Amino acid sequence: METGIKTFTAEARRRGEKEMINFASLRLCGENYLNSTTHIAPLAVFRVIFGGMMFASVIRFWLKGWIETQYINPKLFFPFYGFEWIKPLGETGMYLVFAAMAIAALFLMLGLFYRISAPVFFILFTYVELIDKSNYLNHYYFISIVSLLLCFVPANRYFSLDVLRKPSLLVTQIPSWMVDIFKLQLAIVYFFAGIAKLNYDWLFRAMPLVIWLPAKSNLPLVGELLNYKLTAYVFSWFGAIYDILIPFFLFNKRTQNIAYFFVIVFHAATAIILPVIGMFPYIMILATTIFFSSEFHKNLIRKISFGKKYLFNHRDDITFSFSRPFAGKLLLGLLCLHFTVQVLLPFRYLLYPGNLFWTEEGYRFSWRVMLMEKGGTVFFYVKDLATGKESEVVNSMYLTRQQEKMLSTQPDMMLQYAHFLAAEYGNKGYVNPAVRAESYVTLNGSGSKPFINSSMDLTKEKESFTSKNWILPFEEKELSYAER
Amino acid sequence: MIIKRNFLNAMQSCLVAGLLVFSSCNPEGNNTVNFDRSAMLENIGSNIIIPNYTDLSDKMNLLQQAATDFTSAPDNSKLTTLQTTFRNAYLSWQKCSAFEVGPAMQVSLRMSVNTFPTDTVQIQSNLTSGSYNLEAANNIDARGFPAMDYLLHKRNGNNAEVLERFTTNPDAQDWKDYLTALINDTKTLVDAVKNNWETTGGNYLATFITNDGIDVGSSLGELVNQLNYDYEILKNARIGIPAGKQTLGIALPEKCEAYYAGYSVELALEQINAIKNLYLGFGTSNGSGLDDYLIALDARHDNQTLDEAIQTQLSLAAAALQNVPDPLSETVVNNQTIVNTAYTEIQKGVVLLKTDMPSAMSVLITYQDGDGD
Numbered sequence: 001m002e003t004g005i006k007t008f009t010a011e012a013r014r015r016g017e018k019e020m021i022n023f024a025s026l027r028l029c030g031e032n033y034l035n036s037t038t039h040i041a042p043l044a045v046f047r048v049i050f051g052g053m054m055f056a057s058v059i060r061f062w063l064k065g066w067i068e069t070q071y072i073n074p075k076l077f078f079p080f081y082g083f084e085w086i087k088p089l090g091e092t093g094m095y096l097v098f099a100a101m102a103i104a105a106l107f108l109m110l111g112l113f114y115r116i117s118a119p120v121f122f123i124l125f126t127y128v129e130l131i132d133k134s135n136y137l138n139h140y141y142f143i144s145i146v147s148l149l150l151c152f153v154p155a156n157r158y159f160s161l162d163v164l165r166k167p168s169l170l171v172t173q174i175p176s177w178m179v180d181i182f183k184l185q186l187a188i189v190y191f192f193a194g195i196a197k198l199n200y201d202w203l204f205r206a207m208p209l210v211i212w213l214p215a216k217s218n219l220p221l222v223g224e225l226l227n228y229k230l231t232a233y234v235f236s237w238f239g240a241i242y243d244i245l246i247p248f249f250l251f252n253k254r255t256q257n258i259a260y261f262f263v264i265v266f267h268a269a270t271a272i273i274l275p276v277i278g279m280f281p282y283i284m285i286l287a288t289t290i291f292f293s294s295e296f297h298k299n300l301i302r303k304i305s306f307g308k309k310y311l312f313n314h315r316d317d318i319t320f321s322f323s324r325p326f327a328g329k330l331l332l333g334l335l336c337l338h339f340t341v342q343v344l345l346p347f348r349y350l351l352y353p354g355n356l357f358w359t360e361e362g363y364r365f366s367w368r369v370m371l372m373e374k375g376g377t378v379f380f381y382v383k384d385l386a387t388g389k390e391s392e393v394v395n396s397m398y399l400t401r402q403q404e405k406m407l408s409t410q411p412d413m414m415l416q417y418a419h420f421l422a423a424e425y426g427n428k429g430y431v432n433p434a435v436r437a438e439s440y441v442t443l444n445g446s447g448s449k450p451f452i453n454s455s456m457d458l459t460k461e462k463e464s465f466t467s468k469n470w471i472l473p474f475e476e477k478e479l480s481y482a483e484r
Numbered sequence: 485m486i487i488k489r490n491f492l493n494a495m496q497s498c499l500v501a502g503l504l505v506f507s508s509c510n511p512e513g514n515n516t517v518n519f520d521r522s523a524m525l526e527n528i529g530s531n532i533i534i535p536n537y538t539d540l541s542d543k544m545n546l547l548q549q550a551a552t553d554f555t556s557a558p559d560n561s562k563l564t565t566l567q568t569t570f571r572n573a574y575l576s577w578q579k580c581s582a583f584e585v586g587p588a589m590q591v592s593l594r595m596s597v598n599t600f601p602t603d604t605v606q607i608q609s610n611l612t613s614g615s616y617n618l619e620a621a622n623n624i625d626a627r628g629f630p631a632m633d634y635l636l637h638k639r640n641g642n643n644a645e646v647l648e649r650f651t652t653n654p655d656a657q658d659w660k661d662y663l664t665a666l667i668n669d670t671k672t673l674v675d676a677v678k679n680n681w682e683t684t685g686g687n688y689l690a691t692f693i694t695n696d697g698i699d700v701g702s703s704l705g706e707l708v709n710q711l712n713y714d715y716e717i718l719k720n721a722r723i724g725i726p727a728g729k730q731t732l733g734i735a736l737p738e739k740c741e742a743y744y745a746g747y748s749v750e751l752a753l754e755q756i757n758a759i760k761n762l763y764l765g766f767g768t769s770n771g772s773g774l775d776d777y778l779i780a781l782d783a784r785h786d787n788q789t790l791d792e793a794i795q796t797q798l799s800l801a802a803a804a805l806q807n808v809p810d811p812l813s814e815t816v817v818n819n820q821t822i823v824n825t826a827y828t829e830i831q832k833g834v835v836l837l838k839t840d841m842p843s844a845m846s847v848l849i850t851y852q853d854g855d856g857d
Binding site for chain 1: 720790838840
């Protein structure tokens with residue numbers, strides 16, 4: 001028998017015992033990881049920070065009058081493909097939505113009625129973002145994802161009003177992955193923002209920073225430096241390297257302090273230098289604190305509790321468990337799916353022909369942040385088939401400035417607008433209105449060039465995931481000339 | 485630690501490689517943007533905006549004087565003088581139309597003094613009722629130059645009929661009063677704006693020069709936006725709408741600027757020249773302007789500089805416009821081709837001014853504040 005076993009082992013070794021053992025140890029490792037727990041403090045702090053930032057963002061949005069300019073004033077909206085059924089709710093409705101969103105964010109921060117406030121915030125926020133793609137921002141997308149993830153973790157079961165209200169909710173130990181999914185999500189944002197920068201224009205023409213930086217040359221102290229092309233190159237390369245590497249340095253306990261220092265420097269610099277970047281830098285600076293140890297967060301909670309021991313002084317051994325084990329497994333499965341999609345989505349552009357920045361097919365939802373300087377002008381013409389004559393459309397009659405600006409560089413919005421115009425002019429009495437657009441776009445200093453086929457009747461085209469053959473190709477040759 | 489060191493090495497190599505590439509592939513281009521935005525703003529403010537407002541204010545004084553002379557004892561020669569001073573004032577306005585920033589924006593000067601076509605029904609009703617507030621919203625198209633144009637001219641050019649309004653007409657006094665009110669209204673607005681710009685008055689010039697960023701609300705940002713807005717008025721209101729561009733090619737002659745006096749093209753030419761001068765920074769001589777900024781930024785369009793493209797296009801547009809005979813209200817009916825040619829050339833300018841120029845300067849074409857990402 002002994003010999004037999006030996007023979008088997010020897011054979012196994014020959015046949016690649018290594019792999020078998022590695023597979024087993026990997027599996028063990030995975031199970032160990034899934035069963036490992038961590039203190040809940042980082043998640044609780046993250047909830048407070050996120051809720052607080054969202055509350056501030058909603059109030060800021062309100063005070064700037066953007067509810068009115070973006071969701072009440074426009075005559076038409078540009079919903080995302082597949083979400084055309086999402087409609088704004090009118091003046092009263094939209095203000096109620098934002099009010100409810102603010103309250104939900106506040107409750108999120110306080111950890112009050114969390115099981116309701118978290119989903120309510122996610123649904124309302126995402127609803128508002130889906131109304132009109134001309135307001136699309138990567139960081140809005142990020143907020144939607146984070147608030148969705150928050151719905152599935154017990155971030156309210158520590159340092160929250162829910163716990164004060166119902167002490168039995170208290171939990172101090174949670175599965176490590178419940179904290180790590182937020183780190184992973186942040187890492188994905190950074191990493192893909194970095195990968196997106198690995199393109200010729202960004203690295204070797206310092207585009208668009210070489211255009212954006214001199215515009216800020218009136219800044220005190222650093223202003224003069226921004227006029228140098230070299231500065232744009234240094235910033236571009238630093239930005240790309242930073243985005244790609246920062247997640248790794250944040251994950252590594254030994255380097256995370258210095259990494260966080262760079263997070264602050266990087267985002268502060270973008271807040272000062274880049275055009276209209278809004279709340280994004282602050283959200284990232286604060287959200288990134290989730291990478292710090294649970295000790296850090298426990299200390300933080302102790303400090304901000306102002307000696308109110310009932311807020312933080314708990315036994316450290318109350319472990320979270322799913323009421324039904326199946327729920328945990330299901331959730332893990334869904335999270336795997338989510339992160340797989342997250343990793344694949346930024347690469348979907350590979351399925352489309354042409355220059356991604358030019359066509360923007362597969363551009364959104366990919367963490368392509370502040371990546372290009374693009375501007376356009378578009379004239380729409382509606383033809384009355386009864387007379388064969390056409391009229392030029394005054395875009396400002398139907399579009400807000402923001403919508404017109406976004407539409408002038410994004411073909412899918414042009415298509416939506418063309419269909420709107422066909423209906424609008426049809427109502428005016430035009431017979432079978434045909435709509436064409438003459439559009440010129442400049443990309444990263446290329447100089448304006450014809451963007452879409454101006455003889456195409458856009459009313460005959462339908463939105464789909466297939467490539468739009470009426471987008472004219474971007475002439476790279478011209479661009480290299482502009483490089484001089 | 486080894487991994488970290490490798491990362492750092494990789495980072496260093498990348499940086500060195502990047503800098504090498506940078507230094508080798510830019511042997512000719514400018515390595516720095518050398519441009520003083522506040523000097524440009526100072527030139528535009530002191531040598532273009534203030535002198536043009538001063539000129540307009542002077543022309544308004546002359547107009548007021550001529551109107552006083554005329555209304556005290558209307559006759560044909562005084563009417564001709566009045567019409568000439570009106571023409572000069574209207575031409576002078578064209579040179580100020582693009583400056584809708586700061587003081588002018590506060591009082592919506594452009595809309596207040598030059599909303600056309602004018603509403604003759606509203607004017608008649610104001611005139612006969614004798615009680616009207618020109619600043620009320622419903623009088624926006626019953627005031628300013630277009631209303632004066634209507635009062636002082638007949639489409640057929642028959643001055644006897646114009647004179648009749650101010651002499652034998654039973655409402656003659658009402659016509660006189662309304663004319664006086666219109667001129668006073670416009671003059672008051674113009675003088676206030678001019679005064680707000682001047683160093684001896686509100687000194688908006690100082691604010692204008694100091695606000696030398698590029699953001700929404702900066703002087704350059706507003707100037708570029710207004711230049712575009714004004715240029716699109718040329719394209720749409722002055723030429724496009726009368727030519728039927730928005731109405732299936734059916735001409736709408738009555739929509740012309742100065743429809744009654746009949747010198748629409750002359751006014752449009754004055755405006756496009758004013759836009760070109762603003763672009764060039766050309767006051768009494770060619771000073772620092774948007775063109776110099778674009779050159780400093782190394783902005784390009786096809787195989788020429790963006791500045792060359794813009795100057796060429798503005799010249800082509802002006803030349804094509806020059807070919808259109810006045811009165812425009814007749815040309816849009818009789819010779820659509822020639823108007824269409826002018827329209828097309830003007831439209832090409834929109835693309836360069838609205839897309840290429842702001843993109844190169846990193847100025848946003850928008851009146852709204854908003855976030856990006």
